[in-house]
Amino acid sequence: MVWQYKRQDAAMHIHAAILWAQGQPLSVEAAELDGPGAGEVLVELKAAGVCHSDLHPVRGDWPVRTPLVLGHEGAGIVRDVGPSVSTLKAGDHVVLCWAPACGVCAPCLEGRAVLCDRVEKVTFRNKLPSGASRIHARGQDVAPFLGTACFSDLVVVPDAGAIKVAADIPFDALATIGCAVITGVGAVTNAGQVPRGSKVAVIGAGGVGLNVVQGATIAGCERIIAVDVRPKPLEIATHFGATDTIDASGDVAPAVRALTAGRGVDFVFDTVGSAATLALAFACTRKGGAVVLTGLSRMDAQGAIAMFPFVMQEKRLLGSVYGSGQPARDIPRLVSLYQEGRLKLGELVSRTYTLDNVNAALTALAASDGARGVIRW
Ligand SMILES: NC(=O)c1ccc[n+]([C@@H]2O[C@H](COP(=O)([O-])OP(=O)(O)OC[C@H]3O[C@@H](n4cnc5c(N)ncnc54)[C@H](O)[C@@H]3O)[C@@H](O)[C@H]2O)c1
Ligand SMILES: [Zn+2]
Ligand SMILES: [Zn+2]
Missing domain, CATH: 3.40.50.720 (NAD(P)-binding Rossmann-like Domain)
Structure with missing residues (x-):
């Protein structure tokens, strides 16, 4: 256990992999995380896949504002929920979902959750739907990549960005569902x-x-x-x-x-x-x-x-x-396929790393070493 959290705490001390400048390696360093606000949940990371979409901003393929905590494919355990969260509770095992649809915009109403206007305006600008900056380091606010930022001991995400799954599934198996598998x-x-x-x-x-x-x-x-x-x-x-x-x-x-x-x-x-x-x-x-x-x-x-x-x-x-479907429906379906033995998940994990070695994981990804590298806590 690397962190201590009480709801009244002003902020938690975490370690996170921060991109301070594009073209530079990530810096794994101490940071602070505020607790969850209304509609948000606090998740302790257990496993996170390293996707090529993490490599693009590091390399400068996509212009991004820094500092930024990378990572958008992961799984962990809910540790606290903010006000007005009714769908999740502390102790729930979850897969992170970087496209938490609003449910009320025109694309959402047309059944095209991945085209949600809020996801476009918020997630793709590396913000939380609440607009809050929850991560701080070196006296600055640090943005969450795709509103997820899971190269970090703990994350605060919107409740729709954490999909509850059965507690008996290994985290390695869950690590890649939230991007590579669903996509x-x-x-x-x-x-x-x-x-x-x-x-x-x-x-x-x-x-x-x-x-x-x-x-x-x-x-x-x-x-x-x-x-x-x-x-x-x-x-x-x-x-x-x-x-x-x-x-x-x-x-x-x-x-x-x-x-x-x-x-x-x-x-x-x-x-x-x-x-x-x-x-x-x-x-x-x-x-x-x-x-x-x-x-x-x-x-x-x-x-x-x-x-x-x-x-x-x-x-x-x-x-x-992101799989062109409804992630809140499709992630549980993918978990069911795994439970029926029809979807390989553990086999996708070919290399494991600690968060401190995230740059080695990105280097292996760039070299196409095969399948997925996963960071484990
Ligand atoms: N559409 C989406 O929602 C979505 C989601 C996740 C990732 N992505 C993007 O998809 C791409 C792949 O991501 P990934 O995580 O699977 O990457 P990856 O690095 O795991 O896999 C890419 C594979 O392509 C191979 N490759 C590279 N150039 C090739 C070529 N010219 N011909 C044939 N094979 C070639 C590599 O050897 C490697 O095996 C990235 O651009 C990523 O940003 C899109
Ligand atoms: Zn929407
Ligand atoms: Zn991805």
Whole structure:
């Protein structure tokens, strides 16, 4: 136990991984955390996945205001709840959800919770819905990345940002549900609505891509082709259900056609998100097929498509964020799939770290060492 908390305390002493300047390593240092306000909960972290979306702000791919506590994929135990919280109580085990929908805006009412206007205005600006600054270090307010900031001993998040789960599930298994798993599986089931018997390819077999592979397995796909530039992710993909693997440094589109009677696949999932992978995705898609893009480029990146064949071959392009569904519904469903033995979660954890070693976890991620690195407390 590294912290002491009494509700009347002004602030808790925590350790958090702070990005002080883009392009620099994170600094794991002492910080202070205020207790939860109305509609907020205090969560003690037990495990947190390290996602490529943590690497983008460190590298400067996305401009962000610093200082910032990174981390947005994690699980832990509720330690306190603020006023007006009725859905959670101290002791509940939770998965963090970085898209806590407001439930009342136009996209929410249309059933598209991941497009919630509040998430766009608040979460994507690294703020809490309350507007409060709960984290402080070196005499400054520190922003919470995606309103989550879970590279930290404790976090304060909105109640909708913590989804209650059964208390008997290992935290390692829960660590990656709140981003990689929901994004990858949801891209198949919600965004693609991929029919049983389909043939699919996934470009990039990392944290998200492996979950596209297992989403495709759950959806009953006949052929699941994993494409990656590194051998390790491809090897892991076969354990998650990939029927074929292709080394992306070779000529991918002819290899995909050779596996699909010359036609191309019904769906390609681009989990990398570069101009080159998007073009490759179209080249691998059959007439009438769809490309689902989940990979996030630099914010200023542009991709090009060959417009004439796009029309004549009736291809489709779908963007997909955070699994394109209803996270408050989908996270419990994913947990149920795990409990039924249909979703691999523990197997996604290939490396573990202490919070002090978060920079080593980011370096391993950048090197595509395969599956997910997870920080454990
Ligand atoms: N849409 C969303 O809601 C959402 C959610 C999470 C992550 N993301 C984004 O998705 C992307 C992937 O995230 P991740 O955590 O899975 O990353 P990751 O680093 O775990 O996996 C990326 C994989 O892609 C492979 N790769 C890289 N370049 C390639 C290429 N040209 N061809 C084939 N394979 C290639 C790497 O070897 C690696 O295995 C990132 O841009 C991340 O920011 C989006
Ligand atoms: Zn909303
Ligand atoms: Zn993520």
